[in-house]
Amino acid sequence: MTSPSRRQDPAQAWDANVYATNARFVADLAGAVVDLLAPQAGERILDLGCGDGALTQKIAAQGADVLGVDASDDLIRAARALGLNAEVANGHQLAFDQEFDAVFSNAALHWMPDPDAVIEGVRRALKPGGRFIAEFGGLGNVAKIIAAIDEELTGRGHPGLAGHPWYFPSPQEYAERLQTHGFVVEQIGLIDRPTRLPGDVGGWLDTFADAFLRVLDPGARREARDKIVDLLGARIRDADGVWWADYVRLRFRAVLAS
Numbered sequence: 001m002t003s004p005s006r007r008q009d010p011a012q013a014w015d016a017n018v019y020a021t022n023a024r025f026v027a028d029l030a031g032a033v034v035d036l037l038a039p040q041a042g043e044r045i046l047d048l049g050c051g052d053g054a055l056t057q058k059i060a061a062q063g064a065d066v067l068g069v070d071a072s073d074d075l076i077r078a079a080r081a082l083g084l085n086a087e088v089a090n091g092h093q094l095a096f097d098q099e100f101d102a103v104f105s106n107a108a109l110h111w112m113p114d115p116d117a118v119i120e121g122v123r124r125a126l127k128p129g130g131r132f133i134a135e136f137g138g139l140g141n142v143a144k145i146i147a148a149i150d151e152e153l154t155g156r157g158h159p160g161l162a163g164h165p166w167y168f169p170s171p172q173e174y175a176e177r178l179q180t181h182g183f184v185v186e187q188i189g190l191i192d193r194p195t196r197l198p199g200d201v202g203g204w205l206d207t208f209a210d211a212f213l214r215v216l217d218p219g220a221r222r223e224a225r226d227k228i229v230d231l232l233g234a235r236i237r238d239a240d241g242v243w244w245a246d247y248v249r250l251r252f253r254a255v256l257a258s
């Protein structure tokens with residue numbers, strides 16, 4: 001999965017090994033959006049923000065001709081190592097012209113803070129009648145995690161995460177944007193999806209929020225990270241000791257007129 005795109009924030013470092021350890025669940029939980037895509041054999045599909053290619057590979061296995069794009073060199077290297085067709089690209093500057101039957105995206109669009117530039121690039125990339133199917137963080141996504149990071153940073157005299165870089169829109173807002181760019185929105189909605197983390201929330205913070213803690217010097221950074229884990233222990237860990245990220249997904253299917 002995401003400055004300009006999942007994996008396009010220069011402050012956000014993407015390491016394919018760290019991602020595989022702490023965020024494999026991102027692809028594992030994407031069954032519903034892949035089903036909504038319903039890839040057909042022979043279709044040409046763009047996987048926007050393909051990350052390490054875990055889903056690109058699933059879509060290709062259904063017989064589609066898939067190109068994965070992502071802004072992270074490291075993740076694109078990992079995708080290519082799977083034998084996939086994948087290239088580095090900025091989601092705000094897609095340079096395709098009526099080439100794809102479908103554009104697919106999972107857990108990536110929230111890293112792209114200029115949705116109109118993204119949607120317009122997707123529109124250009126699609127053939128007439130093409131479809132745009134995606135899932136990403138919607139309104140309220142990871143609100144508890146953001147609040148804890150914010151509390152810890154503001155407590156240390158930093159501005160906190162009030163202006164965090166993620167884009168988590170409401171369905172209404174995103175549908176209007178899609179319509180403005182010529183799409184007919186066939187389905188859109190928020191899905192509450194508390195997501196079981198593979199360990200404690202520290203792995204999530206290391207993978208996705210390290211950039212925010214880098215405003216602190218290295219000693220304070222580790223202390224702050226551990227404090228955030230403590231704060232969240234009381235909020236997102238259940239009685240069995242399992243940690244649940246408070247994910248809210250926005251999932252949609254939109255089509256262009258033919």
Ligand code: BEZ
Nearest residue numbers: 107137141142166208247
């Ligand atoms: C998400 O997939 O919802 C997400 C991942 C990293 C940072 C923020 C949100």
